[in-house]
Amino acid sequence: MQKIELQNRIDLEIFCPFCGTKVRSDEGLKTCEHVLYHASDYSFEYVKIGIGFDTDVDLGESSMDEYTDALEFENSFKIAVYDPPPSLFGGYVAFQKV
Numbered sequence: 825m826q827k828i829e830l831q832n833r834i835d836l837e838i839f840c841p842f843c844g845t846k847v848r849s850d851e852g853l854k855t856c857e858h859v860l861y862h863a864s865d866y867s868f869e870y871v872k873i874g875i876g877f878d879t880d881v882d883l884g885e886s887s888m889d890e891y892t893d894a895l896e897f898e899n900s901f902k903i904a905v906y907d908p909p910p911s912l913f914g915g916y917v918a919f920q921k922v
Contacts (some may be wrong), residue, residue, distance in 0.1 A: 825893055825918065826901040832908040838917055848917055860897060860918040863888055889914050 830836060838848035845856035853862045853869055862870040865888050868879040875897065883891055892902055900920040907913040 825895050825897065827893060828901065828903045830903070830905045833905045834907040834913065834915060836905050838903055838905070840919060842919065842921055848915070857922055858919045860900060860920050861892070861916075863892055863916045865889070865914050887914075889916065892916050892918065 835850060836848070837846060837850075839846050840856050840858050842858045843856050845854060845858075847854050847856060847859055848862070855862075855870060855872075859870070860872050860875055861868055867888075871877070871879050877895065881891060889904060895918070897918070897920050900918055902916055902918040905915050
């Protein structure tokens with residue numbers, strides 16, 4: 825999956841590039857028809873119904889970031905935002921042009 829990576833921006837508001845819906849802010853997570861999933865380094869917070877993967881994944885030695893990088897959906901990309909060091913905690917939202 826293509827990825828846009830933003831360091832030191834865990835508090836960044838994210839808007840859907842297709843319809844303009846605010847999908848991530850300090851007020852919480854929202855969805856629109858273009859959001860495939862919301863995830864963090866801990867788990868998936870939202871997964872679009874019918875996209876065909878199990879959210880209860882065993883990451884093994886992989887991180888959630890690596891796992892979601894490997895997911896393939898046509899016409900899609902992921903925005904990854906990270907806390908500043910030392911935590912580097914990540915949040916991820918994927919979009920798909922429908």
